[in-house]
């Protein structure tokens with residue numbers, strides 16, 4: 001599923017920039033985009049809003065955004081704003 | 092909701108949705124924060140609030156035109172500094188409280204989005220207070236200020252937001268409606284993403300909040316009664332009342348409304364008020380005041396007067412008062428619509444009432460409390476603790492302020508150690524869900540993490556047990572003036588009574604009370620009590636089997652505590668330590684009970700149980716309490732040598748049943764196990780010998796000891812379903828206790844070894860272990876078998892062989908009871924067995940249908956086939972939990 005997709009590592013210190021790069025990648029992607037969250041400890045409202053947009057973009061393109069290595073605290077944030085159903089998760 | 096949506100424009104809905112979305116995002120982000128994170132944010136917010144206290148006070152006065160700027164500034168400071176002082180060391184993230192001795196930990200879960208309405212009377216202070224609480228608890232707040240205080244509140248929210256975000260709070264954590272309508276509020280109150288409504292303000296808004304269907308914190312209106320009692324420090328009281336009632340021109344809803352003053356001090360109190368700048372209204376002025384500041388139509392205060400100065404109100408009414416008048420005092424003669432000033436007045440007008448007695452004073456305070464102030468605040472000035480106590484019991488008020496100002500006192504932290512707040516919960520009387528001074532804990536979902544605790548267990552045995560041949564000689568050491576021997580005719584005939592008499596010291600007067608040869612009934616017990624009373628017994632010797640000893644236990648109970656109600660004491664219970672009924676502990680007459688057992692089965696000589704039979708009702712009741720345990724047990728085999736074979740068999744199987752049931756009981760412990768297992772070994776070895784060779788002294792001795800040892804086990808671990816069945820069946824069909832047990836025994840082993848339909852809650856055990864315990868017994872007896880299943884089967888078989896060897900009938904049918912008769916009895920048997928407390932310690936909870944099945948199995952005499960399947964592994968670890 002993910003082997004031929006695009007793989008992006010999100011820098012824990014520059015989450016919003018990383019997500020913006022992901023948006024660009026998604027714009028030209030034909031298969032799944034995997035975002036590696038292993039280095040991200042926390043997200044802020046900006047990052048969350050960017051993720052919402054990312055989910056919307058993926059919906060429009062029928063391409064999956066796969067989040068890898070999301071820590072459970074961030075997962076709970078996504079759950080609270082009802083975003084978990086819009087991403088796929090990879091351990 | 093559809094109606095509300097229809098009343099709002101699309102743009103307005105988009106605006107409101109935007110506020111909620113921001114708040115929701117901020118709240119979600121906030122969940123990632125630690126205690127240290129939030130504490131780092133709170134402090135600079137508090138400093139920003141303190142810095143802007145005066146600025147915000149001015150804004151509030153300009154906009155609302157009510158209150159006093161100095162007081163409003165002070166309120167802003169209380170709302171920041173005092174609230175901070177209270178919350179700063181409180182844990183509000185993660186584990187917030189620990190109760191190690193109970194194994195309980197409280198963990199905080201934020202609410203998320205709070206929709207908060209703030210009042211006109213304390214606009215900015217309420218905002219500051221709520222912002223601090225919200226950050227401390229990781230919640231986001233959408234504020235909806237009173238329409239006449241929108242600007243100052245907006246500014247307060249802005250200042251708090253700026254300080255919070257600067258120090259790391261998620262952006263959007265506070266938002267504020269720039270202007271609001273009832274529709275806006277209604278929309279937000281019902282929004283699915285709003286978790287809680289915190290409504291501080293007037294009754295209409297609070298009611299709307301509670302009616303929205305959302306969880307809400309609301310406050311209620313006040314009408315604070317004050318009792319100024321004659322022992323009070325009058326100088327202090329008068330200054331306190333003036334300070335409080337004039338604070339921010341009386342806008343705090345906890346401020347004093349009617350002061351009820353004892354007759355003896357009334358004049359001097361009024362003089363003091365007057366000396367300190369109050370104007371005491373005469374009758375005409377009071378009437379005029381009442382007509383003007385209270386709306387005659389509604390009976391409520393006129394909004395125009397709220398928060399105005401005393402002199403301005405006097406001008407409004409047309410009273411001439413001194414220019415520096417602080418307070419208008421209006422004497423009233425009662426409470427209610429005829430006395431308009433007896434209601435809440437959020438301005439410096441105070442009603443006073445002259446009370447002729449304490450009773451009258453308290454009655455008027457109750458009236459004031461109920462005239463619109465239930466659940467809010469009440470104040471008492473007194474040095475008499477009884478009066479303060481009485482007042483506290485009578486007033487329905489979340490805050491009862493003693494010897495201090497009502498308004499500032501209720502805010503908490505200044506005059507007392509109450510929690511600082513700007514929201515006074517008024518309880519159900521005020522239409523609220525809490526009487527708290529609303530605080531950080533009301534902004535949290537508190538989760539209780541409850542660890543499994545091990546209930547304390549016990550192991551109690553009578554402190555004197557004399558055993559082995561001629562142990563009866565020990566009777567010599569017990570001095571007594573008057574001893575009554577309770578026994579039955581058989582004991583007299585056999586000569587056991589004479590044997591006992593020989594060992595009682597010669598100076599003791601001995602009386603023998605012979606009771607019928609049957610399981611005890613109340614009538615028999617009461618006859619025995621008469622004998623004990625007649626002879627003023629200081630010692631009771633029970634000589635006989637379980638029936639006699641049980642009868643003696645109950646006689647002693649009734650002798651020492653004649654008022655004890657046996658029916659009540661036999662009331663059902665689930666856990667001995669928590670049961671409802673209490674056995675009498677204060678004994679008037681203390682008689683020593685010495686139990687000499689003449690059967691080797693019940694072990695009644697050491698147990699805390701006594702079984703009463705009700706032949707008419709065909710049932711038995713079990714009394715259980717350690718106060719029933721005999722003081723001394725004599726286990727002397729010379730008294731059992733005469734037992735006929737049938738009795739030896741029946742009582743021996745009773746003993747085995749005790750040990751097996753105690754072994755698998757949910758209250759089994761290593762202490763009871765050691766006794767239960769030893770008793771089982773002794774029974775399997777010596778019961779057949781005692782049965783076949785009644786004169787074998789060793790076998791008799793061992794069986795007699797086994798019965799006592801098994802009883803020590805079940806006195807502490809209790810018995811099980813076998814006894815419940817046997818009690819019901821034995822009483823209904825007149826079958827001896829031991830025999831009834833024997834008929835059930837193999838079926839009960841199979842039943843307990845099977846996978847339960849219903850598990851019995853048993854906090855002291857790890858998993859289901861009854862089958863493993865049986866396997867352990869099989870190992871102990873050297874019965875062989877590789878798996879637990881095989882071992883259980885071998886135990887069942889060994890039990891069957893033992894019963895065969897004892898020539899015990901193997902089915903109820905064999906007793907000559909017809910199937911039809913048994914069928915007819917079944918509903919009652921099941922009912923009685925289910926009511927029997929014995930099975931409460933059984934490892935497997937019997938369903939009613941299973942009790943019937945067990946009865947039928949015993950009737951047919953075949954074992955139930957099911958055995959627990961999950962029983963294969965036999966690691967050391969598994970055994971260790973046994």
Ligand SMILES: NC(=O)c1ccc[n+]([C@@H]2O[C@H](COP(=O)([O-])OP(=O)(O)OC[C@H]3O[C@@H](n4cnc5c(N)ncnc54)[C@H](O)[C@@H]3O)[C@@H](O)[C@H]2O)c1
Nearest residue numbers: 581610636637638689690693695698700702730733734828
């Ligand atoms: N208190 C407890 O802890 C406890 C426990 C189990 C059973 N019980 C109760 O105990 C009663 C049964 O007691 P039990 O089994 O000892 O029988 P029992 O006391 O009813 O005696 C049975 C019969 O044997 C006779 N007898 C007793 N000792 C004798 C001896 N040495 N030689 C010849 N005959 C003798 C008695 O006179 C009687 O006729 C029942 O009511 C039962 O519910 C009480």
Ligand SMILES: [Fe+2]
Nearest residue numbers: 693745749828
């Ligand atoms: Fe018994």
